[in-house]
Amino acid sequence: xxxxxxxxxxxxxxxxxxxxxxxxxxxxxxxxxxxxxxxxxxxxxxxxxxxxxxxxxxxxxxxxxxxxxxxxxxxxxxxxxxxxxxxxxxxxxxxxxxxxxxxxxxxxxxxxxxxxxxxxxxxxxxxxxxxxxxxxxxxxxxxxxxx
Amino acid sequence: xxxxxxxxxxxxxxxxxxxxxxxxxxxxxxxxxxxxxxxxxxxxxxxxxxxxxxxxxxxxxxxxxxxxxxxxxxxxxxxxxxxxxxxxxxxxxxxxxxxxxxxxxxxxxxxxxxxxxxxxxxxxxxxxxxxxxxxxxxxxxxxxxxxxxxxxxxxxx
Numbered sequence: 001x002x003x004x005x006x007x008x009x010x011x012x013x014x015x016x017x018x019x020x021x022x023x024x025x026x027x028x029x030x031x032x033x034x035x036x037x038x039x040x041x042x043x044x045x046x047x048x049x050x051x052x053x054x055x056x057x058x059x060x061x062x063x064x065x066x067x068x069x070x071x072x073x074x075x076x077x078x079x080x081x082x083x084x085x086x087x088x089x090x091x092x093x094x095x096x097x098x099x100x101x102x103x104x105x106x107x108x109x110x111x112x113x114x115x116x117x118x119x120x121x122x123x124x125x126x127x128x129x130x131x132x133x134x135x136x137x138x139x140x141x142x143x144x145x146x147x
Numbered sequence: 148x149x150x151x152x153x154x155x156x157x158x159x160x161x162x163x164x165x166x167x168x169x170x171x172x173x174x175x176x177x178x179x180x181x182x183x184x185x186x187x188x189x190x191x192x193x194x195x196x197x198x199x200x201x202x203x204x205x206x207x208x209x210x211x212x213x214x215x216x217x218x219x220x221x222x223x224x225x226x227x228x229x230x231x232x233x234x235x236x237x238x239x240x241x242x243x244x245x246x247x248x249x250x251x252x253x254x255x256x257x258x259x260x261x262x263x264x265x266x267x268x269x270x271x272x273x274x275x276x277x278x279x280x281x282x283x284x285x286x287x288x289x290x291x292x293x294x295x296x297x298x299x300x301x302x303x304x
Contacts, residue, residue, distance in 0.1 A: 045223045046222070046223040046225070046226030046227040046230065048227070048234060050234075059234075061234075065227070066220060068217075068220035068224055070195065070198065072227045073198065074196065075200070075224055076227060076228065077199070079228050079232060082149070082213075085235050
């Protein structure tokens with residue numbers, strides 16, 4: 001099965017949920033690299049970013065859809081049928097848990113003087129979002145039910 | 148080969164282009180209003196189905212003709228589709244996406260909004276047809292270019 005986490009940006013919530021899904025633990029040391037990754041790939045709209053395989057060997061992706069998540073979900077499902085693609089597809093819309101902070105981080109991160117502020121905001125966003133994203137992934141996929 | 152005519156909602160201009168392509172509508176004159184109403188799927192796409200493809204028919208070269216709506220997000224939706232197909236080792240060479248929103252009469256836009264978004268079909272549908280009839284030649288020209296490209300692709304392969 002293909003599991004695609006869809007968000008406004010390709011990174012931030014969508015990528016974080018995908019990381020949680022494949023079982024990547026997240027610590028303060030990896031935050032800086034995650035910040036760099038989010039900034040670098042956030043505007044890859046429409047491109048599937050392969051994140052990894054989960055414990056059931058499902059392929060997990062993150063994708064930035066801007067405000068067209070529903071359109072992309074319908075279109076990919078239609079093309080799956082047209083081309084008779086055997087793999088099931090599951091889209092998970094992470095805009096349900098999104099906040100406006102990633103938009104602000106993206107805006108101010110482009111300014112060299114405000115880069116540190118963007119980084120600080122990102123750490124704040126991460127700390128707030130991680131438990132929320134974990135709960136969301138658990139609810140959407142049934143993972144971590146044994147906990 | 149598969150040709151996808153796409154527009155905002157997949158209900159009006161894309162379906163008209165597909166109908167011209169498949170000779171349901173004439174290329175040499177502007178059809179009467181009732182002819183548009185008789186096209187299958189004209190003014191039928193629901194708001195929450197936007198993005199889904201609808202198979203309209205197969206043309207004389209054996210190409211499948213589809214329509215779909217993409218709102219104004221074709222820069223995002225098309226890469227998402229192609230990326231998904233690439234992940235499954237399906238090449239994009241035999242897919243042609245055609246933007247049927249080359250020229251949109253404002254009355255068509257207004258009619259489309261009334262009919263599809265507000266559900267006022269009896270008011271909106273005639274307005275869409277009125278606008279499309281004004282720009283009908285533009286759609287015929289577009290389809291002519293698509294068919295030329297289709298012939299080029301087929302002859303080169």
